Amino acid sequence: MQIPVEGFMYPNEVELQWSVLIVLYPFITGLVAGAFILASLERVFRVQAVKPTYRLALLTALSFLLVAPLPLQLHLGHPERSLEMYLTPHRSSAMAMFGFVYLWYLMAVLLLEIWLDYRHDIVARSQSEKGWKRLVYRLLTFGSSNVSERALRIDERLGYFITLVGIPSAFLLHGYVGFIFGSVKANPWWSSPLMPIVFVFSAMVSGIAAVMLLYMLSTRLRGQQIDIRCVDKIAQYLLYTFVIDFSLEMLDLIQRIYEADESFRSLDFMVHTRLWKSQVIIQILLGTVTPIALLGLTQVVKLTETARKRIYGLAGCLTVIGIFAMRWNVVIGGQLFSKSFLGYTTYKMAFATREGLLIAIGLMILPFGILWVLVKLLPPWPDSGSLPASGAPAHGTS
């Protein structure tokens, strides 16, 4: 099958090496980092209003983090060899070092913080549950069922400390993904020192939007009332980070336009043709300007609760779509033009192949499956079932 090519491409540029899966990788890691940063803000700055989403955000971060390496591994011909980067890491390989950033974030930050936060519940359940579930919770207690006040206070302190370490770690995690692209000096579409920063802020935007949507959806599903104070606050955060993110991206754009280096004409042409729909229409107009305007509207006009909820829902969905489009435009856009700046190729997404659409959809559903299991195992809401109301000392009281 011939790939439609326009102008001149070098032979190794005609077929894209990085597929839709490599679009998912920064998208998913972004959701992780964003969800975690939202949870941390609540904890470090003691924002009571967004408390209802704290645990949900942590579990969301975990379930997406577990899926984050899969798109990369599916891209490899020998996925099992990816583990060798832990055994014989090469310090000059950005990807190998990402393995350690990932592991650090998973083991030293996320799992630890979740464990400390849930320990009280885990201990309670290891005593109240029966059968295999009891065994699971028993295992999770590591054989210590001490939930005395002092023990919990120590957990709380330690958890706070881990959150403090966690914030820079989350920035590192996603900043690193940006760095991997930003440091490809041969590709003018990627190579920019602003890349890690733009990635971090867009990660926060997508993560906050995702947690907001998940919170609204899960509360609905459980037949509970949505805490409007909470979503108001989250929407406010979303707006602020979004404005910063958008400003950074525009700054980058203006700089590029004014600088107009040798790649500019080619990239400009690409944005006006092949990327017009995904970049200008979906990413900028639909996925950035519209949600910012909608969220801005809720800040200046007094609206009813229902109207606000609807707007938040809509803005949240548009935001997530917009950030996905941004990842798409970075990853796919960066491979559509020739290094000769004289030609353009086309990305043809396969369907049922190892890197096709079907797998991509599966990978996007998988985190929700994991989240469902996690939520069953470690309910993030205080009033679930027979649990003696989660007695973990409220954050902010220590």
Added chain:
Amino acid sequence: MNLFKDIEHLIRLAVVIVVLLLVFVVLRVAVVPHSFGEYGHYRGDAIQEVAARPISFAGHAVCEDCHTDVVDQKKLGKHVVVSCEACHGAQARHVEDPGSVKPAKLDTAILCARCHEANSAKPKGFPQVATADHSAGLACDTCHQPHRPKIETAAKNEAGGRK
């Protein structure tokens, strides 16, 4: 209550982490090949292993000793730049024993298209054809002499030659 009881769970966690780290270290020693890093960031033994593999390509100069007729033909056309084994495949075993090891017959429809199929990514000056239109389903060597592919005007025929 003594402090130890209240941080017991953390100590247990620390033990689990230490055990995991130990498992990692043991695993690393067991899995990483001994010669790794001997010369650089790779398995040192790999060099001897590669060197010990049988040679499969003989090289252009060797073919010239016996197939002078072909070499003379090839010199006259542009395929002078293409090595024998680029088309005939690795032939070291044939060189050792030409009597019993004979190179396989080539299917020109596949072979020639590998280099000459039209593709906009190829430099403009490189001779290329859309094989489906150009050869009308015939094998390339019905018209082209593989070793000296240029067709002199006399042989031109209306069935083929379209680009």
